[in-house]
Amino acid sequence: MYLSTDHIIKLTQGDESVFNEIYDGMFHSLCLFGYKMISQEDVVSDVVQEVFVELWKKREQFTTPIKTRAYLYTAVRNKILTHIRNKRTVSLEGTPRDEEDVNNYITAEETYRLISEAVKHLPEQTGRVIELALNGYGNPEIAENLNVSINTVKTLKKNGYAKLRVLLKDQVFVLIILAEIFK
Structure with a gap:
């Protein structure tokens, strides 16, 4: 999904249809990103949904498409790493190291x-x-x-x-x- 400045402006103003468009357009990519770190589809799906809930709660903080996209990927990565650390049942072999x-x-x-x-x-x-x-x-x-x-x-x-x-x-x-x- 191409994330434009117009999308971000409408998101910060609370436009739910734009939020749904961002969700629909990026959910799959974020899940694929998460699957590279942990192969539990249900966990990754839950994490991505949680990240979108946080995006909605913090929507007024986002000013550019780049920062918004970076937030989404970073938040997914961090939540999955936290899950892995808490469960200690998954190997970190496929996890991006840096x-x-x-x-x-x-x-x-x-x-x-x-x-x-x-x-x-x-x-x-x-x-x-x-x-x-x-x-x-x-x-x-x-x-x-x-x-x-x-x-x-x-x-x-x-x-x-x-x-x-x-x-x-x-x-x-x-x-x-x-x-x-x-x-």
């Missing part, structure tokens, strides 16, 4: 989210080709999976990538990653 690891994970998660959102705006067949390519399928596998020719896959990939460049023109880091994927 701020750089957390920032790298958040960047990767946000990049994936931005690309996924942009792919939804592509024509259906083109979107399927791009999704399969992003999941590591080669042209022959995509062609077989979608029952089309390899040339059709190449054309749809080329057109899809061109449309993604337009859709993501303001997201330079995403474009760099896409360029590497579609070399």
Whole structure:
């Protein structure tokens, strides 16, 4: 979800529909982030919901989209670490160890989210080709999976990538990653 300054202004004013939009748009990403640290879906889901309750209670404190997004990820991380420390039943092996690891994970998660959102705006067949390519399928596998020719896959990939460049023109880091994927 693209979190704008307008979203934050409306959130601080108590607009519940904007809060619900933020919740719907970010819940999945925050859960995925939490699952990297602990593989208990019910715990992660509860933690993310608690963080959103806190966001609503503290909504007047948030002034920018970046601070709001950082708060959400940091709060999820801290609550899960607290849960792990209190239960002492889960290994910390997959847990990001320092701020750089957390920032790298958040960047990767946000990049994936931005690309996924942009792919939804592509024509259906083109979107399927791009999704399969992003999941590591080669042209022959995509062609077989979608029952089309390899040339059709190449054309749809080329057109899809061109449309993604337009859709993501303001997201330079995403474009760099896409360029590497579609070399």
